[in-house]
Amino acid sequence: MAKLALLAVLASLLGAVSGEFSIYAGYGFPPPNPSVPYPLPPACPPLSPAPGLKVGHYADKDKCPGAEEIVREVVEKATAGEKAGLIRLFFHDCFVEGCDGSVLLSGTDTERTAFPNLSLRGFELIEEAKAKLEKHCPGIVSCADIVAFAGRDASYSLSYGRINYRVPAGRYDGKVSRANDTFQNLPPPFGDLALTTAMFAAKGLNQNEMVVLSGAHSIGRSACSSFPDRLPPAANSSTAMEPKLAGQLTATCSAGSSVNVPQDAVTPDRLDNQYYKNVVSRDVLFNSDASLTTSSQTEDLVEFYAGNLPFLGGKFLGPLAWYHDFEDAMVKMGYIGVKTSAEGEIRKTCASINKP
Incomplete structure (x- = not known):
């Protein structure tokens, strides 16, 4: 420790x-x-x-x-x-x-x-x-x-x-x-859509599931050292951070790269579809999040989960669908690389393997 x-x-x-x-x-x-x-x-x-x-x-x-x-x-x-x-x-x-x-x-x-x-x-x-x-x-x-x-x-x-x-x-x-x-193996926060999609695909998770699981950025905090590529926002970029948020974070992060900020400033302690609203309004910390709007397929899914699509009751159906899809994606992720008894063990303590 x-x-x-x-x-x-x-x-x-x-x-x-x-x-x-x-x-x-x-x-x-x-x-x-x-x-x-x-x-x-x-x-x-x-x-x-x-x-x-x-x-x-x-x-x-x-x-x-x-x-x-x-x-x-x-x-x-x-x-x-x-x-x-x-x-x-x-x-x-x-x-x-x-x-x-x-x-x-x-x-x-x-x-x-x-x-x-x-x-x-x-x-x-x-x-x-x-x-x-x-x-x-x-x-x-x-x-x-x-x-x-x-x-x-x-x-x-x-x-x-x-x-x-x-x-x-x-x-x-x-x-x-x-x-x-x-x-x-771990997708970096600065990755573009191609990189993030490829790294999820390597684990058997498709692009839609990648968008779904990215919604976990609706909670938690991140150190300022995790998004220096986003401050100051790039000029003439469709994925640049929203100027007001960028200004606030620039001031906050001036105190040091180890300062932690909410990944979702609107509902920081609630796992909900606010993340997708933030992606649409460019109020997200990471390039991997902002890049979801660089493809029509991922952007449509983001708009759906945000509740922005008017058809089929999209205002309510989208957010409800995300909760269900998140459940399914978490279960599927839980099957990645599962060990058998021949490959693994039941540890007595989680921080160390069992002694022979």
Whole structure:
């Protein structure tokens, strides 16, 4: 933990000195060139869903009845910021090595030490749930499943019950966690539409699902070091940040790149369709969000989820559809790279693999 804290401080200091280091070099990308698209990372083959997951996996008497309730109780007492962190933790886990709890492993050069993961939150909550489950039914519930349950429960809470889905479970915990694997797997905030789409496709998620899951940026906060490419806004750009927001953020971020700001200033602690309204009005922090308006297909979907399409009751149907589509996309993401018993284990503690 001391090393993680030191790395976070160093990243903050370096970000204050050089905006390029804090975001582009941190992800292994060169600084942007307006005339050249961001290069695609090394090819990431699609990870096929593994069989064996099922809803109610732990409900059987020989498993761990009440496991999901134990996780839910831990999540319910968390702060809004911690709940937002749990949703992000699920995403960052599944996109690197699959949904196997690899992001939870601590140590030198693990995923947790990689630049894109230094701001992750929720590790203590996962460990708290794991400790309670080990007392209730030792050696049964995987850390990977706890992360999946916590992501669902956090979504339920922050959406005021509008997002509520059943989580297929039965995952095993992975034994591999490498810092370098994060860079070619996690979509960066400065990516254009082609890059973000390709990185989601590498995980078996299509462009529509990418737009749906981007809606999670309706919650949480981000450091100013995450969007230096957006300040000041580019002149004559259809995706440039809205000038009023850009001016406010320029003033706020002048205090340092480690300053945190809401990703959605309108409903910062509510998981809702406000994100899509923000994309339309260009009130978004990241280029990956703004780029959703650069294609007619993604722009139409953004307008639909924002409730801006007049036909078919679009004002109400769009937002309702997003909640449903978000549920489906979260379930599908939870199948990425699932480990079998031959490949994984059930960890005793989530921060370390079991001793032989």
